[in-house]
Amino acid sequence: MSEVVSLARELIRFDTTNTDDPSTGAGERAAAEFVAERLSEAGFEPVYLEPAPGRGNVVVRLPGADPSRGALLVHGHLDVVPADASEWSVPPFEGEIRDGYLWGRGAIDMKHMVAMSLAVARRFKRDGIVPPRDIVFAFLADEEAGGGQGAGWLVDHRPELFDGVTEAVSEVGGFSYTVRDGVRAYLVETAEKGVMWLRLKVRGTAGHGSMVHTDNAVAKLAAALTRLEQHRFPLVLTEPVRDFLAGVAELTGVEFDPDDPETAVARLGSLARMIGATLRDTANTTMLSAGYKSNVVPSVAEATVDGRMLPGREAAFERELAEVLGPEVEMDWDSLPPVRTSFDGRLVDAMAAAIEAEDPGARVLPYMLSAGTDAKSFQRLGIRHFGFAPLRLPPGLDFTALFHGVDERVPIDGLEFGERVLARLLRSC
Numbered sequence: 001m002s003e004v005v006s007l008a009r010e011l012i013r014f015d016t017t018n019t020d021d022p023s024t025g026a027g028e029r030a031a032a033e034f035v036a037e038r039l040s041e042a043g044f045e046p047v048y049l050e051p052a053p054g055r056g057n058v059v060v061r062l063p064g065a066d067p068s069r070g071a072l073l074v075h076g077h078l079d080v081v082p083a084d085a086s087e088w089s090v091p092p093f094e095g096e097i098r099d100g101y102l103w104g105r106g107a108i109d110m111k112h113m114v115a116m117s118l119a120v121a122r123r124f125k126r127d128g129i130v131p132p133r134d135i136v137f138a139f140l141a142d143e144e145a146g147g148g149q150g151a152g153w154l155v156d157h158r159p160e161l162f163d164g165v166t167e168a169v170s171e172v173g174g175f176s177y178t179v180r181d182g183v184r185a186y187l188v189e190t191a192e193k194g195v196m197w198l199r200l201k202v203r204g205t206a207g208h209g210s211m212v213h214t215d216n217a218v219a220k221l222a223a224a225l226t227r228l229e230q231h232r233f234p235l236v237l238t239e240p241v242r243d244f245l246a247g248v249a250e251l252t253g254v255e256f257d258p259d260d261p262e263t264a265v266a267r268l269g270s271l272a273r274m275i276g277a278t279l280r281d282t283a284n285t286t287m288l289s290a291g292y293k294s295n296v297v298p299s300v301a302e303a304t305v306d307g308r309m310l311p312g313r314e315a316a317f318e319r320e321l322a323e324v325l326g327p328e329v330e331m332d333w334d335s336l337p338p339v340r341t342s343f344d345g346r347l348v349d350a351m352a353a354a355i356e357a358e359d360p361g362a363r364v365l366p367y368m369l370s371a372g373t374d375a376k377s378f379q380r381l382g383i384r385h386f387g388f389a390p391l392r393l394p395p396g397l398d399f400t401a402l403f404h405g406v407d408e409r410v411p412i413d414g415l416e417f418g419e420r421v422l423a424r425l426l427r428s429c
Helices: 003-012 026-041 111-127 151-157 217-230 239-252 261-266 269-276 314-325 346-358 375-381 412-428
Strands: 047-049 057-062 071-077 101-103 135-140 165-170 175-180 183-192 194-203 282-290 300-309 329-336 363-369 384-387 409-411
Touching: 003 026, 003 101, 003 111, 003 412, 026 047, 026 057, 026 111, 026 135, 057 111, 057 151, 071 111, 071 412, 101 412, 111 135, 111 412, 135 151, 151 375, 165 375, 175 239, 183 239, 183 346, 194 217, 194 314, 217 282, 217 300, 217 314, 217 329, 239 261, 239 269, 239 363, 261 269, 300 314, 314 329, 346 363, 346 384, 346 412, 375 384, 409 412
Parallel strands: 071 135, 071 165, 165 384, 183 363
Antiparallel strands: 047 057, 057 135, 101 409, 175 183, 183 384, 194 300, 194 329, 282 300
């Protein structure tokens, strides 16, 4: 078994489920201590930081040949979302290898990248490989809850660990998409939507459930949420989405009409859900709470909405939400900003060369992520961010369904491919 597969398997076996409850952080601490031990074995002196009980973070710096160049940050998170074992084909925290895949919660999101980064860092240190520039490796807690005890805390309290860092690579990019037989594109994330987690509250008049009611908080909230569900935010074709769709059109020979991007997205197969979500803002109800007894109309009803807005749409998104929901809905929220950069420069060229060396004829294309990552925290330090956690995937695998999904798994050969690509990138960037 290769080192990267062994490391990924061991990492999956740590139950690092992040419930956003401080009492459930023991798995994150154990995984972070495991990473720190593996780095120490290779000769690093890792910095271990625990901003809250159990929420472990590990950071190391590998000096490069030219310290005057901006450093590169390679980061990944150790926490995962919950997994209901009764829904899975295999136990989600055993790291089972079956049918050419490594199965388990975190296999894709994102312990595969953590394992690749750890394997490459160990090899470079053991073999005395000096990269062209400083490389900072960060293994982080709490990304699945916004990074308050991970990337966000480090940016606020230990920014000196990232002195000189100008660029970063991390999750949800570098994976392959088979556009036609034998032709693959590798998607590099250059932008991601902003996040607005909304807490909605509607007030009404409490009373007996047997009476006539015209001021029912539950009914008013349900009506507002129905309006939101039926609302379509305006279509906005941003640069990374346009460039991605144009690139796919060039590779397939199927014309792309910028005035009708939805038709182009519909041809993307399993990618259509994720790319389609970057054509417009979205707002989905995720939680409801109201009432305390079956025969009592409550005075308050509450809901949680997961809002995602395109870069540049933050103020417009807030206004549009208020208009759709109506004046009776009280709104409160936490937000994280969008992320975007241009698809150019020496690092992008190095990504393309590393992919081409391992998959001749492949092409890298920019795209926008509909979700969010720890890039939202690191951009506060002026760090330019790319999603690049390389994986070569089989054509029939519905990759996007594996994120937070049942039976999450990563192909073994894809994982080993990714380690080789990452090592090439860090040798040449």
